Amino acid sequence: MRLSTKGHYGLKAMFDLAMHYGSEPIPLKIVAERQGISEHYLEQLIAVLRKIGLVKSVRGAQGGYILAKPPSEIKVGDVIRAMEGPIAPLDCVSEYEPAACEKVDYCISRDVWARVRDSIAEVLDSITLEDMCRDAQKGQMHKSDL
Amino acid sequence: MRLSTKGHYGLKAMFDLAMHYGSEPIPLKIVAERQGISEHYLEQLIAVLRKIGLVKSVRGAQGGYILAKPPSEIKVGDVIRAMEGPIAPLDCVSEYEPAACEKVDYCISRDVWARVRDSIAEVLDSITLEDMCRDAQKGQMHKSDL
DNA sequence: CAGAAAACCGAGCAGTTTACTTGGAATTGG
DNA sequence: CCAATTCCAAGTAAACTGCTCGGTTTTCTG
Numbered sequence: 001m002r003l004s005t006k007g008h009y010g011l012k013a014m015f016d017l018a019m020h021y022g023s024e025p026i027p028l029k030i031v032a033e034r035q036g037i038s039e040h041y042l043e044q045l046i047a048v049l050r051k052i053g054l055v056k057s058v059r060g061a062q063g064g065y066i067l068a069k070p071p072s073e074i075k076v077g078d079v080i081r082a083m084e085g086p087i088a089p090l091d092c093v094s095e096y097e098p099a100a101c102e103k104v105d106y107c108i109s110r111d112v113w114a115r116v117r118d119s120i121a122e123v124l125d126s127i128t129l130e131d132m133c134r135d136a137q138k139g140q141m142h143k144s145d146l
Numbered sequence: 147m148r149l150s151t152k153g154h155y156g157l158k159a160m161f162d163l164a165m166h167y168g169s170e171p172i173p174l175k176i177v178a179e180r181q182g183i184s185e186h187y188l189e190q191l192i193a194v195l196r197k198i199g200l201v202k203s204v205r206g207a208q209g210g211y212i213l214a215k216p217p218s219e220i221k222v223g224d225v226i227r228a229m230e231g232p233i234a235p236l237d238c239v240s241e242y243e244p245a246a247c248e249k250v251d252y253c254i255s256r257d258v259w260a261r262v263r264d265s266i267a268e269v270l271d272s273i274t275l276e277d278m279c280r281d282a283q284k285g286q287m288h289k290s291d292l
Numbered sequence: 293c294a295g296a297a298a299a300c301c302g303a304g305c306a307g308t309t310t311a312c313t314t315g316g317a318a319t320t321g322g
Numbered sequence: 323c324c325a326a327t328t329c330c331a332a333g334t335a336a337a338c339t340g341c342t343c344g345g346t347t348t349t350c351t352g
Binding site for chain 2: 309310311312313314318319320321322
């Protein structure tokens with residue numbers, strides 16, 4: 001039940017862009033530095049977010065990335081699904097297209113994992129990037145970064 | 147956010163033992179066949195459950211495994227933690243002993259993952275093996291197995 | 293118009309993990 | 323004794339993770 005760095009870094013990057021939403025495009029180099037992520041690696045991750053349409057890119061000098069929508073319209077769940085695929089503790093309880101399973105009818109543990117899946121989805125879909133930014137501002141008294 | 151077969155098979159095996167709680171020890175071969183798991187692989191998994199004290203073994207002919215406690219006293223969360231370790235989408239939000247993280251003070255995504263962790267734990271700890279057996283009996287009309 | 297800053301692209305890769313298999317040795321009931 | 327069974331240790335193929343490397347293309351600025 002571990003999150004890979006894809007989801008972890010992807011969310012950090014989106015949060016970073018959200019914190020600076022409304023200004024110039026942010027070069028990936030800056031995001032990578034601020035969030036402590038390898039730039040080249042993050043490049044691959046943000047490519048996924050771009051293809052899915054969560055961020056827009058501006059090429060060339062003074063280019064960078066911006067959120068495709070305001071932070072209030074982007075749920076954490078959107079980011080995680082983009083990076084990690086459908087929420088699915090097991091393939092047979094995947095959101096959207098659960099894998100076939102011969103024992104579907106009487107596999108009780110399936111029910112357990114479906115409940116876990118729903119509870120994860122509910123948390124992730126109840127938090128927007130805007131929420132995260134608000135929380136960050138609140139807890140901001142004792143820090144210098146960002 | 148995927149469960150490995152360790153947790154998956156481990157729970158299936160515990161459920162199988164729970165369904166036959168009170169009778170003779172059940173040989174692993176039978177559990178493996180009923181649940182569709184490689185016997186030798188399951189052997190390794192149940193060794194963990196034994197060391198942790200969730201099952202007891204009886205060696206020799208007519209031996210096998212039995213639950214160490216009644217199904218009502220074993221939570222799904224106990225089984226999953228035994229097999230997969232503490233619930234922890236990220237190391238820095240692990241139950242019990244979260245890994246150190248330089249950015250603890252201001253890492254907002256940490257809060258998200260702590261909420262996910264709690265929601266998973268709540269589901270897993272709210273279901274006992276007895277609950278699973280009860281549900282299995284209910285949905286039993288259309289099946290021949292078990 | 294040159295140069296630099298940036299996004300974009302694709303391949304490679306070392307290490308870890310996963311999900312097993314294999315081949316036994318020890319224990320015990322009948 | 324012997325068959326059933328647990329117990330144990332090692333090996334392994336394939337996939338995955340978390341990167342790095344080496345570029346090409348686009349576009350702003352001086």
